[in-house]
Amino acid sequence: MTATTLTFHERLLPGPGGWLGTVGLGAIAAIALWPVHAAAAVTVGLLVCVGSAVALAVTSPVVEVSDGVLRAGNARIPVALLGAAQALDVAAMRHELGPGLNARAYVCLRAWARTGVRVAVDDPADPTPYWLVSTRRPELLVKALTD
Numbered sequence: 001m002t003a004t005t006l007t008f009h010e011r012l013l014p015g016p017g018g019w020l021g022t023v024g025l026g027a028i029a030a031i032a033l034w035p036v037h038a039a040a041a042v043t044v045g046l047l048v049c050v051g052s053a054v055a056l057a058v059t060s061p062v063v064e065v066s067d068g069v070l071r072a073g074n075a076r077i078p079v080a081l082l083g084a085a086q087a088l089d090v091a092a093m094r095h096e097l098g099p100g101l102n103a104r105a106y107v108c109l110r111a112w113a114r115t116g117v118r119v120a121v122d123d124p125a126d127p128t129p130y131w132l133v134s135t136r137r138p139e140l141l142v143k144a145l146t147d
Helices: 016-033 038-059 090-097 138-146
Strands: 006-011 062-066 069-072 075-078 082-088 106-108 116-121 130-134
Touching (some): 006 138, 016 038, 062 138, 069 130, 082 138, 090 130, 116 138
Parallel strands (some): 106 130
Antiparallel strands (some): 062 069, 069 075, 082 116, 116 130
16 A cells, blocks of 8 residues: 655635525525424424535535645646646636636636636647636645646
């Protein structure tokens, strides 16, 4: 069994607003059922709150660099096939996702992570020109890709 060399790892979990949204969704479900049965309303409200929180956590993608491979969500690419990596602040990320976006680019986006990294793909067999990856720590991801 070989040891894994992990140089960057981040799960793109929602911020406080996302978690408060799960509470709000549970409250809405409880309020809707309150006229029918109070105990059922509380139970369903709690189940909706917990279920939506679990769904948010489970569906949050992982951005990781380990053993010479960049992983963003379900996609993987060897770091050896990547070119220049650029950290993007909020304004640059907004431009890259709007007028600067190439339709062939791979995008791993979560709206609550407003910064990101653009990394070129240097594989002639791959039609994807670059990856655009959301991260709250773009400088650390660039460092992990270039070390």
